[in-house]
Amino acid sequence: xxxxxxxxxxxxxxxxxxxxxxxxxxxxxxxxxxxxxxxxxxxxxxxxxxxxxxxxxxxxxxxxxxxxxxxxxxxxxxxxxxxxxxxxxxxxxxxxxxxxxxxxxxxxxxxxxxxxxxxxxxxxxxxxxxxxxxxxxxxxxxxxxxxxxxxxxxxxxxxxxxxxxxxxxxxxxxxxxxxxxxxxxxxxxxxxxxxxxxxxxxxxxxxxxxxxxxxxxxxxxxxxxxxxxxxxxxxxxxxxxxxxxxxxxxxxxxxxxxxxxxxxxxxxxxxxxxxxxxxxxxxxxxxxxxxxxxxxxxxxxxxxxxxxxxxxxxxxxxxxxxxxxxxxxxxxxxxxxxxxxxxxxxxxxxxxxxxxxxxxxx
Amino acid sequence: xxxxxxxxxxxxxxxxxxxxxxxxxxxxxxxxxxxxxxxxxxxxxxxxxxxxxxxxxxxxxxxxxxxxxxxxxxxxxxxxxxxxxxxxxxxxxxxxxxxxxxxxxxxxxxxxxxxxxxxxxxxxxxxxxxxxxxxxxxxxxxxxxxxxxxxxxxxxxxxxxxxxxxxxxxxxxxxxxxxxxxxxxxxxxxxxxxxxxxxxxxxxxxxxxxxxxxxxxxxxxxxxxxxxxxxxxxxxxxxxxxxxxxxxxxxxxxxxxxxxxxxxxxxxxxxxxxxxxxxxxxxxxxxxxxxxxxxxxxxxxxxxxxxxxxxxxxxxxxxxxxxxxxxxxxxxxx
Amino acid sequence: xxxxxxxxxxxxxxxxxxxxxxxxxxxxxxxxxxxxxxxxxxxxxxxxxxxxxxxxxxxxxxxxxxxxxxxxxxxxxxxxxxxxxxxxxxxxxxxxxxxxxxxxxxxxxxxxxxxxxxxxxxxxxxxxxxxxxxxxxxxxxxxxxxxxxxxxxxxxxxxxxxxxxxxxxxxxxxxxxxxxxxxxxxxxxxxxxxxxxxxxxxxxxxxxxxxxxxxxxxxxxxxxxxxxxxxxxxxxxxxxxxxxxxxxxxxxxxxxxxxxxxxxxxxxxxxxxxxxxxxxxxxxxxxxxxxxxxxxxxxx
Numbered sequence: 001x002x003x004x005x006x007x008x009x010x011x012x013x014x015x016x017x018x019x020x021x022x023x024x025x026x027x028x029x030x031x032x033x034x035x036x037x038x039x040x041x042x043x044x045x046x047x048x049x050x051x052x053x054x055x056x057x058x059x060x061x062x063x064x065x066x067x068x069x070x071x072x073x074x075x076x077x078x079x080x081x082x083x084x085x086x087x088x089x090x091x092x093x094x095x096x097x098x099x100x101x102x103x104x105x106x107x108x109x110x111x112x113x114x115x116x117x118x119x120x121x122x123x124x125x126x127x128x129x130x131x132x133x134x135x136x137x138x139x140x141x142x143x144x145x146x147x148x149x150x151x152x153x154x155x156x157x158x159x160x161x162x163x164x165x166x167x168x169x170x171x172x173x174x175x176x177x178x179x180x181x182x183x184x185x186x187x188x189x190x191x192x193x194x195x196x197x198x199x200x201x202x203x204x205x206x207x208x209x210x211x212x213x214x215x216x217x218x219x220x221x222x223x224x225x226x227x228x229x230x231x232x233x234x235x236x237x238x239x240x241x242x243x244x245x246x247x248x249x250x251x252x253x254x255x256x257x258x259x260x261x262x263x264x265x266x267x268x269x270x271x272x273x274x275x276x277x278x279x280x281x282x283x284x285x286x287x288x289x290x291x292x293x294x295x296x297x298x299x300x301x302x303x304x305x306x307x308x309x310x311x312x313x314x315x316x317x318x319x320x321x322x323x324x325x326x327x328x329x330x331x332x333x334x335x336x337x338x339x340x341x342x343x344x345x346x347x348x349x350x351x352x353x354x355x356x357x358x359x360x361x362x
Numbered sequence: 363x364x365x366x367x368x369x370x371x372x373x374x375x376x377x378x379x380x381x382x383x384x385x386x387x388x389x390x391x392x393x394x395x396x397x398x399x400x401x402x403x404x405x406x407x408x409x410x411x412x413x414x415x416x417x418x419x420x421x422x423x424x425x426x427x428x429x430x431x432x433x434x435x436x437x438x439x440x441x442x443x444x445x446x447x448x449x450x451x452x453x454x455x456x457x458x459x460x461x462x463x464x465x466x467x468x469x470x471x472x473x474x475x476x477x478x479x480x481x482x483x484x485x486x487x488x489x490x491x492x493x494x495x496x497x498x499x500x501x502x503x504x505x506x507x508x509x510x511x512x513x514x515x516x517x518x519x520x521x522x523x524x525x526x527x528x529x530x531x532x533x534x535x536x537x538x539x540x541x542x543x544x545x546x547x548x549x550x551x552x553x554x555x556x557x558x559x560x561x562x563x564x565x566x567x568x569x570x571x572x573x574x575x576x577x578x579x580x581x582x583x584x585x586x587x588x589x590x591x592x593x594x595x596x597x598x599x600x601x602x603x604x605x606x607x608x609x610x611x612x613x614x615x616x617x618x619x620x621x622x623x624x625x626x627x628x629x630x631x632x633x634x635x636x637x638x639x640x641x642x643x644x645x646x647x648x649x650x651x652x653x654x655x656x657x658x659x660x661x662x663x664x665x666x667x668x669x670x671x672x673x674x675x676x677x678x679x680x681x682x683x684x685x686x687x688x689x690x691x692x693x694x695x696x
Numbered sequence: 697x698x699x700x701x702x703x704x705x706x707x708x709x710x711x712x713x714x715x716x717x718x719x720x721x722x723x724x725x726x727x728x729x730x731x732x733x734x735x736x737x738x739x740x741x742x743x744x745x746x747x748x749x750x751x752x753x754x755x756x757x758x759x760x761x762x763x764x765x766x767x768x769x770x771x772x773x774x775x776x777x778x779x780x781x782x783x784x785x786x787x788x789x790x791x792x793x794x795x796x797x798x799x800x801x802x803x804x805x806x807x808x809x810x811x812x813x814x815x816x817x818x819x820x821x822x823x824x825x826x827x828x829x830x831x832x833x834x835x836x837x838x839x840x841x842x843x844x845x846x847x848x849x850x851x852x853x854x855x856x857x858x859x860x861x862x863x864x865x866x867x868x869x870x871x872x873x874x875x876x877x878x879x880x881x882x883x884x885x886x887x888x889x890x891x892x893x894x895x896x897x898x899x900x901x902x903x904x905x906x907x908x909x910x911x912x913x914x915x916x917x918x919x920x921x922x923x924x925x926x927x928x929x930x931x932x933x934x935x936x937x938x939x940x941x942x943x944x945x946x947x948x949x950x951x952x953x954x955x956x957x958x959x960x961x962x963x964x965x966x967x968x969x970x971x972x973x974x975x976x977x978x979x980x981x982x983x984x985x986x987x988x989x990x991x992x993x994x995x996x
Contacts, residue, residue, distance in 0.1 A: 166648075
């Protein structure tokens with residue numbers, strides 16, 4: 001058999017199996033991407049519910065006050081469903097939660113989902129803004145630095161990134177307030193207007209917190225993207241693309257970035273839990289009526305359903321973002337379908353919340 | 363099944379801390395070797411210096427402070443830095459410098475407490491997971507995964523909200539979330555070392571179990587634990603400060619760094635530079651701890667563990683190995 | 697007379713003009729500190745296959761990269777003229793092109809083929825899409841049209857199952873098929889010059905022979921000029937019309953392939969030939985000599 005005929009034969013056979021392999025790989029990836037977070041979700045929510053139950057100063061007693069009779073307490077217990085076996089309680093609670101019913105506040109009787117529903121968009125809108133900033137600023141800086149590797153711009157970017165990485169977001173936030181609200185007086189130092197209510201005003205209030213939250217992420221993305229790009233730009237396929245006469249911009253965006261974006265995307269995914277944690281502190285600094293404020297308030301009153309609700313929502317957000325990032329990773333790089341690089345939810349939330357990466361020296 | 367790569371260490375007679383023919387009894391000498399190498403770096407020296415100052419302040423801050431941190435003086439409110447008060451006064455006329463110094467202890471103790479909880483709660487289960495059977499192992503791993511998903515601050519808020527607002531409660535919560543790190547290294551270390559070839563080789567050569575443990579196991583694990591602890595301390599410090607900032611775990615009027623930041627915020631218009639002070643202090647301390655961790659790690663003897671073998675979940679695909687320092691850097695999975 | 701970058705020159709008869717003319721080309725490396733190619737001059741005619749041979753470090757790769765404008769950072773053409781003449785009479789001064797100019801020349805007038813072909817394609821896009829992309833960029837074809845043309849091109853380079861190949865990723869192709877794909881990409885713009893840098897060095901012998909056949913066929917059909925850089929004299933003997941021998945940045949010998957191989961003038965050429973064990977008319981004699989040397993050695 002001639003060389004190419006033999007090749008074609010083998011090729012056809014392997015192409016057939018390749019197609020099957022690829023489908024299997026997709027399926028495996030999908031299963032993996034979803035199943036790990038689901039397991040984690042179940043355990044974390046169980047812990048949440050257990051915490052509530054453990055801490056449970058008897059809510060009936062709290063609600064009814066000091067001189068509640070045992071009978072009245074028992075009645076209220078039954079009403080709250082607290083006299084059923086624990087696991088049953090958990091699953092009932094979880095079931096309700098997944099359909100949007102998070103119970104009612106012990107004190108105000110406002111449904112928790114309503115309160116959370118009002119508070120969450122605040123955090124969400126600002127977090128999305130922060131993400132956009134992080135991607136645009138960080139991405140732009142990373143690309144510029146990689147293209148002009150070794151130049152002053154490159155070194156400046158690297159330096160700034162290491163510097164920013166050591167600064168906790170609350171400091172950045174405060175610094176921004178000082179500069180823009182106190183000295184320049186162009187932006188408000190606190191408060192919030194809903195996005196749907198008035199986009200212009202929303203932006204005024206959301207700009208500073210968004211920037212403050214994005215700083216860490218932008219630095220991390222810039223650093224990672226620069227490193228990945230510098231490596232990727234040396235690859236043969238870049239030369240190949242140039243040899244085909246493809247314009248530089250096209251090569252950069254459609255070819256190089258597509259391949260080099262993986263690690264940067266991972267970084268982005270890891271930043272999302274940091275955003276959540278940073279948001280908690282940012283709410284206080286910028287006087288935003290967000291989920292964390294809700295939780296803090298509920299904490300002072302031992303309002304357990306609200307606390308549980310906020311914890312649940314947080315867990316949900318972290319896990320959903322984890323799934324989203326993993327899906328994006330798979331979409332960007334087909335080799336990722338072979339299961340080489342996905343972010344585990346615990347890695348995603350690792351060191352999350354506050355200022356875990358502050359102090360990371362370059 | 364786990365792979366263990368240990369960066370090679372020079373064990374030639376000329377290596378620091380060991381003289382000729384010492385390689386057999388190398389434990390104290392080797393540990394000294396690692397530390398000595400780390401100590402030679404300028405960054406380590408600076409970091410240790412800073413931490414030394416912090417430690418002294420933590421222990422004796424109250425006594426060393428120029429003024430009584432609790433003494434209010436409504437006549438001299440919100441003053442800038444000056445002769446009498448080097449860092450000015452706060453909204454109640456209290457000397458900022460004194461408050462800062464006195465608050466060191468509380469902040470540091472909080473962080474130490476959290477890390478201690480994490481260590482205790484993490485190492486034992488980590489080691490146990492290897493010997494108590496598959497079920498325990500699987501459950502423990504899943505729990506660890508779940509705990510690592512929870513963001514520190516939110517969890518602490520929830521826990522203190524449910525169980526009461528005290529420093530200890532908050533630190534317990536944070537400690538619980540730090541425990542997974544120790545769980546993983548303890549487990550990985552034990553797993554890797556019992557199967558590491560040089561342990562087998564040493565056994566073949568007739569070294570006693572105890573000596574193996576001493577020279578190989580401790581000598582290798584200790585730096586690793588040191589690195590993790592330093593990083594955990596930095597993280598814990600930041601979280602304690604954030605929590606104090608939010609009002610959790612504080613007992614006014616006793617000062618802590620985070621709480622100072624919070625009160626500064628209310629008077630930002632009058633004293634815009636005020637938050638910078640505690641903020642810088644927090645940053646510098648955390649930075650020093652991280653620099654220390656980096657130095658120890660870079661000095662060469664810290665093991666990188668391939669964590670992938672630890673996943674016993676059926677769908678555990680070959681994920682990225684997560685080097686120990688991953689917790690700190692955002693892109694640690696790489 | 698200075699040649700403008702793209703000069704319409706229909707009044708001149710370009711039938712006799714070589715497709716590629718290189719005149720005293722000098723290339724410096726290491727940011728201009730060292731000269732690695734010392735004044736190389738040659739031509740490649742249309743429909744002609746010219747082999748550029750030499751050991752590693754002889755400057756052959758630098759030369760062909762300089763011609764295609766693909767020098768690595770730190771390397772630069774320091775002197776010399778390189779001119780490309782098209783079948784339609786246009787002439788291009790390859791030394792005067794900026795990046796935009798090169799983008800329009802490469803892929804349309806010059807095609808480049810490399811060693812280890814799969815690595816020169818984007819690993820995360822199917823090869824068909826990459827060829828289609830080139831077609832859309834250079835020939836301004838629509839999506840469906842580009843796709844169709846890509847499959848045609850794959851067929852024309854001898855790929856037996858072009859539709860399937862279209863959907864494969866570079867790493868899924870065998871060496872020979874990847875090289876055919878790369879050749880398809882290189883000729884997709886109907887270039888005047890094809891530069892092949894060690895195009896067959898990493899292929900199996902059988903596959904190499906087929907790829908060489910393909911190249912020869914393409915050259916004859918399309919009137920391409922092919923500059924083939926190789927260290928393998930067997931390939932030269934098989935395929936090339938003329939051969940240029942490189943040594944330390946200089947051309948030490950050039951001439952018709954058969955003649956140079958049969959009767960090498962320069963000692964370095966002889967060394968290369970000896971090392972390659974290429975069949976030469978006097979090989980029998982050499983063999984006889986060798987055998988008798990061996991007997992002599994054994995006897996003593």
